Amino acid sequence: MVKRLVEKVLSSRRVYDGHVINLRVDTVLLPDSKQTTREIVEHPGAVAIVPKLGDEDIVLVRQFRKAVGKYLLEVPAGTVEENETPRACAHRELLEETGYRAKKLTRLASFYLAPGYSTELLHVYLASSLIHVTRKPEADEFIETVIVPFDKALHWIQTGEICDAKSISALLLTSRRKK
Amino acid sequence: MVKRLVEKVLSSRRVYDGHVINLRVDTVLLPDSKQTTREIVEHPGAVAIVPKLGDEDIVLVRQFRKAVGKYLLEVPAGTVEENETPRACAHRELLEETGYRAKKLTRLASFYLAPGYSTELLHVYLASSLIHVTRKPEADEFIETVIVPFDKALHWIQTGEICDAKSISALLLTSRRKK
Numbered sequence: 001m002v003k004r005l006v007e008k009v010l011s012s013r014r015v016y017d018g019h020v021i022n023l024r025v026d027t028v029l030l031p032d033s034k035q036t037t038r039e040i041v042e043h044p045g046a047v048a049i050v051p052k053l054g055d056e057d058i059v060l061v062r063q064f065r066k067a068v069g070k071y072l073l074e075v076p077a078g079t080v081e082e083n084e085t086p087r088a089c090a091h092r093e094l095l096e097e098t099g100y101r102a103k104k105l106t107r108l109a110s111f112y113l114a115p116g117y118s119t120e121l122l123h124v125y126l127a128s129s130l131i132h133v134t135r136k137p138e139a140d141e142f143i144e145t146v147i148v149p150f151d152k153a154l155h156w157i158q159t160g161e162i163c164d165a166k167s168i169s170a171l172l173l174t175s176r177r178k179k
Numbered sequence: 180m181v182k183r184l185v186e187k188v189l190s191s192r193r194v195y196d197g198h199v200i201n202l203r204v205d206t207v208l209l210p211d212s213k214q215t216t217r218e219i220v221e222h223p224g225a226v227a228i229v230p231k232l233g234d235e236d237i238v239l240v241r242q243f244r245k246a247v248g249k250y251l252l253e254v255p256a257g258t259v260e261e262n263e264t265p266r267a268c269a270h271r272e273l274l275e276e277t278g279y280r281a282k283k284l285t286r287l288a289s290f291y292l293a294p295g296y297s298t299e300l301l302h303v304y305l306a307s308s309l310i311h312v313t314r315k316p317e318a319d320e321f322i323e324t325v326i327v328p329f330d331k332a333l334h335w336i337q338t339g340e341i342c343d344a345k346s347i348s349a350l351l352l353t354s355r356r357k358k
Contacts, residue, residue, distance in 0.1 A: 007245050016194045016202055018218045021296055023195055023202050028245060036319040038245040039197045041220055041296075065294040066186050066207060066217040072294055079295075111342040113293045115244040115251055116258075117200055117220075120293060122344070140215040157352075163290040165301070165344035172351035173336075 010035065020044075020079055043113075043120035047090040048077040048166045050108070050174045051100055051127040058153055058171075059098045059130075060146045060162075073146060073156065074167045077122075086110075086123040094127055096136050098145050103129035108173050113165060124170045126177070150174075189214065199223075199258055222292075222299035226269040227256040227345045229287070229353045230279055230306040237332055237350075238277045238309075239325045239341075252325060252335065253346045256301075265289075265302040273306055275315050277324050282308035287352050292344060303349045305356070329353075 007028035016023040022042040027035055051059040062073045078093035080086055087105060094100055106126045113120045137143055148156075153171055156162040162171070186207035195202040201221040206214055230238040241252045257272035259265055266284060273279055287303045316322055327335075332350055335341040341350070 006248070007243055016218075018204070019216060021218050021220070023220075025197070026245060030319060031321050034318070037198060039195075039200050040246045041200070041202075043296075046295075064186055065291075066205060067219045067296055067298050068291050068294045068300070069185070072291070074294075077295075109336075109339070109342075109347075111344050111347055112244075112247050112251070113344050114297065114299060115247045115253075115343050116225075116256075117222075117246055118293065118297070119246050121247070139213070140209060142210050157288075160288070163288075164294050165290050165292050165348050168288075168290055168348040169344050169351070172348070172355070176351070 007038070039117055041118040041120070043079070043118055044082070045080040045086065046077060046113075046120060046122045046166075047080065047086050047093060048075050048122055048124050048170045049090050049094050049102075049127050050075055050124070050170050051094060051098060051102065051130055052150075053100075053130055053147060056149045056151075057147050058150050059100060060148060060153065060167075061097050062144045062146055063142060072164055073162050074164050075170050077166060087125070090123070090125045090127070095133060096138060097141070097143050099133055099135035100127070100130040101133050102127035103131065108170070108177065111169065122166055124166070124173060126174060186217070218296055220297040220299070222258070222297055223261070224259040224265065225256060225292075225299060225301045225345075226259065226265050226272060227254050227301055227303050227349045228269050228273045228281075228306050229254055229303070229349050230273060230277060230281065230309055231329075232279075232309055232326060235328045235330075236326050237329050238279060239327060239332065240276050241323045241325055242321060251343055252341050253343050254349050256345060266304070269302070269304040269306070274312060275317060276320070276322050278311055278314035279306070279309040280312050281306035282310065287349070287356065290348065301345055303345070303352060305353060
């Protein structure tokens with residue numbers, strides 16, 4: 001068993017403080033007393049929601065993702081704001097991105113997106129008993145909602161039409177719960 | 180349906196060129212002619228491997244993840260090197276992190292980790308017919324291997340012991356394949 005030594009930070013350099021993310025580079029001491037650097041993206045955390053519409057359907061969203069240069073089909077999701085709980089964030093993002101309010105919100109899991117370099121922790125919620133209100137997208141979001149049977153969404157994971165880690169994890173965790 | 184306009188890049192600022200990741204900030208034109216900035220982490224891509232040992236077990240790895248300040252239990256994984264194919268990377272990372280060579284490597288899926296701000300595309304492979312050789316960890320990696328029944332790993336997703344998106348996605352995709 002590897003000695004359970006955490007990596008001691010010798011110095012930390014702030015590279016960038018941004019709108020959604022920050023970047024810092026830590027110089028750390030390894031268990032063998034050598035040094036290395038760790039590039040760390042600081043992220044405030046996020047939520048993803050699996051919105052169940054009736055017995056069979058779910059609500060997905062399609063939007064352009066500049067980082068990957070493509071329109072992606074995903075579960076609704078968003079970044080936790082300052083002084084906001086993940087649960088409140090899930091309610092807000094669901095409404096902003098799909099126009100639905102959820103009477104019931106159940107946390108399914110919490111996991112890290114890219115622990116090799118990002119602090120981002122994402123909380124997944126199952127939303128049900130939805131009521132359609134109206135969509136209030138944020139200023140820089142252009143989002144299309146897509147309502148599909150849950151089984152179709154699972155099929156789209158197999159075909160690669162759904163191809164982001166949080167959506168795949170959230171939908172497959174929901175699928176296992178249904179059994 | 181939202182007009183399928185990509186976001187036109189008006190200017191791009193390179194913030195950081197690093198060891199594993201780079202950071203740039205793009206100013207883009209939105210579909211409504213307004214401008215916004217997109218913070219983009221450039222990542223060379225990665226692989227994750229589900230190594231099947233015999234009929235029941237899989238090989239997991241535990242390592243300290245500085246970005247999240249914890250030891251995490253994950254499927255073996257790593258970053259694609261320059262001029263390396265994802266498949267060659269999967270063979271190399273499996274050997275480095277676990278000491279096993281795979282006679283058979285099957286691609287299960289490819290997906291984005293955090294498409295809101297990272298370019299990272301991850302390829303998941305199922306590795307089987309493993310032969311134990313020897314472990315060759317990289318200089319700054321301190322990794323412990325953990326051999327467990329596949330069903331135990333699925334249970335650890337439920338309990339939160341396995342809590343990163345690529346491991347959850349890779350294991351649940353493997354689980355669905357087995358049916």
